[in-house]
Amino acid sequence: MSGSDTPAVETSVRPEPVRQPGQTAGRPPLPDRLLYKVLYLNKLTVTFDGFKALDELTLDVEPGELRCIIGPNGAGKTTMMDVITGKTRPDHGTAWFGPKIDLLALTEPEIAQAGIGRKFQKPSVFEYLTVFENLELSLAGDKSFWKTLVARLSPAERDQIDRVLGIIGLADERKAPARTLSHGQKQWLEIGMLLMQEPELLLVDEPVAGMTPQETERTAELLLSLAGEHSIIVVEHDMDFVRSIAKQVTVLHEGRVLSEGDMDYVQNDPRVIEVYLGA
Numbered sequence: 001m002s003g004s005d006t007p008a009v010e011t012s013v014r015p016e017p018v019r020q021p022g023q024t025a026g027r028p029p030l031p032d033r034l035l036y037k038v039l040y041l042n043k044l045t046v047t048f049d050g051f052k053a054l055d056e057l058t059l060d061v062e063p064g065e066l067r068c069i070i071g072p073n074g075a076g077k078t079t080m081m082d083v084i085t086g087k088t089r090p091d092h093g094t095a096w097f098g099p100k101i102d103l104l105a106l107t108e109p110e111i112a113q114a115g116i117g118r119k120f121q122k123p124s125v126f127e128y129l130t131v132f133e134n135l136e137l138s139l140a141g142d143k144s145f146w147k148t149l150v151a152r153l154s155p156a157e158r159d160q161i162d163r164v165l166g167i168i169g170l171a172d173e174r175k176a177p178a179r180t181l182s183h184g185q186k187q188w189l190e191i192g193m194l195l196m197q198e199p200e201l202l203l204v205d206e207p208v209a210g211m212t213p214q215e216t217e218r219t220a221e222l223l224l225s226l227a228g229e230h231s232i233i234v235v236e237h238d239m240d241f242v243r244s245i246a247k248q249v250t251v252l253h254e255g256r257v258l259s260e261g262d263m264d265y266v267q268n269d270p271r272v273i274e275v276y277l278g279a
């Protein structure tokens with residue numbers, strides 16, 4: 001850290017394994033992806049015009065975890081997601097996706113390809129295509145839009161679309177144009193479009209904003225059902241929603257972790273109360 005010619009981005013701090021490879025007699029060793037954190041951010045700093053949006057942010061996420069991130073406006077939540085997905089480069093710090101993938105060495109498309117999917121706040125489905133076609137397009141990879149729509153689906157691809165339709169609860173709407181869906185259904189469709197790429201880590205920004213109470217409840221069930229198979233980071237302001245899904249909650253403030261623990265712990269943390277209620 002000393003000296004003025006430190007490289008802008010350090011890539012040397014690899015994450016340490018968090019579990020021992022299964023040495024127990026008779027059991028196969030654990031695969032890499034269970035030995036390491038799925039996400040390991042270390043001392044990330046992002047500066048905009050001298051203002052630190054992230055200030056040595058250190059945070060990690062377990063495989064299969066559903067992590068909620070809360071914090072006042074301007075805390076750095078979106079900036080953190082921008083760094084994870086390669087949209088913003090930090091001034092310094094490290095970001096690892098599992099033990100082998102240095103996120104800071106990859107471009108945005110490479111990061112998506114590596115298995116990180118991001119759901120933005122505003123749904124961006126194709127309004128005039130059906131639910132099924134929207135999911136079909138997400139299979140596309142590097143095929144062009146029109147080529148994908150006229151190409152025949154393989155049975156495996158069809159099965160995958162059916163599976164995702166079931167997960168997001170839109171099997172009955174498969175033939176409906178996306179524009180006829182409710183706001184909540186569009187959000188689920190977009191989550192489905194991400195799932196088509198089978199991401200290991202899903203980043204979801206304010207999923208229940210604008211949803212009805214029933215849609216909010218259904219979204220909680222959906223995210224809970226996806227955890228385990230996927231790791232999920234949810235940024236959300238709706239505290240009742242966070243309470244309904246959260247196991248581990250991280251509170252960001254001024255670009256750093258202010259508090260972390262279960263919902264009861266962070267809600268009763270005097271530092272959190274001060275930030276939320278104003279001092």
Ligand code: ADP
Nearest residue numbers: 048052053071072073074075076077078079080
């Ligand atoms: P949150 O998502 O927690 O509300 P953000 O990550 O969006 O917070 O923003 C953190 C801080 O960084 C805010 O003060 C915001 O104004 C600032 N910021 C974010 N993006 C930019 C940018 N592109 N240029 C300048 N300042 C920015």
Ligand code: MG
Nearest residue numbers: 074077078079
């Ligand atoms: Mg934000």
